[in-house]
Amino acid sequence: AQSVTQLDSQVPVFEEAPVELRCNYSSSVSVYLFWYVQYPNQGLQLLLKYLSGSTLVKGINGFEAEFNKSQTSFHLRKPSVHISDTAEYFCAGAGAGNMLTFGGGTRLMVKP
């Protein structure tokens, strides 16, 4: 069965500190991976996606993620967070013939 697991439900971090949000996927989820961000009272917005090619993917707002096939991971990183990055982040994956599967979400809380 397909699955995407976000290992942390909440991540508190101080402003200007680096952050990593963890995501692991089952091998059946296969090759297409996404990170979405949800700000309060809004829908999900695409941050970045991995389809193929370079394993390091850069997205909007200074975020990047690295596809690691051997560890079946797709962790999201930012070197220095801002208060405005406070939001919920969703990892999602899909195979060539499979529907998009979402992880449970990670709430990033940036403290001043």
Place this chain on the structure above:
Amino acid sequence: DAGVIQSPRHEVTEMGQEVTLRCKPISGHDYLFWYRQTMMRGLELLIYFNNNVPIDDSGMPEDRFSAKMPNASFSTLKIQPSEPRDSAVYFCASSTAGTGGQPQHFGDGTRLSIL
């Protein structure tokens, strides 16, 4: 470009009433998805359409829920009768593909409260 548009943004009603949520997908997107988001269950796919035809409604919780897509630019999700446990945020999303590498584009959601 206009994104996915949902209405209303907020709905508060009493249990037993009929609730209709509306969605306008992005023009040119052949796939439309309805999701429900709650604290307890996270994001759940309820149903999705391809070219206005329902493809998979296995996520629809009960017969009280129904969804239609009469044309390429409009879809509704109806709950009749509504119950307090239906309180959630309902999202509509659209995409150019149902599977694979095409991302889904989400509306801002309808926050539904059933009293």
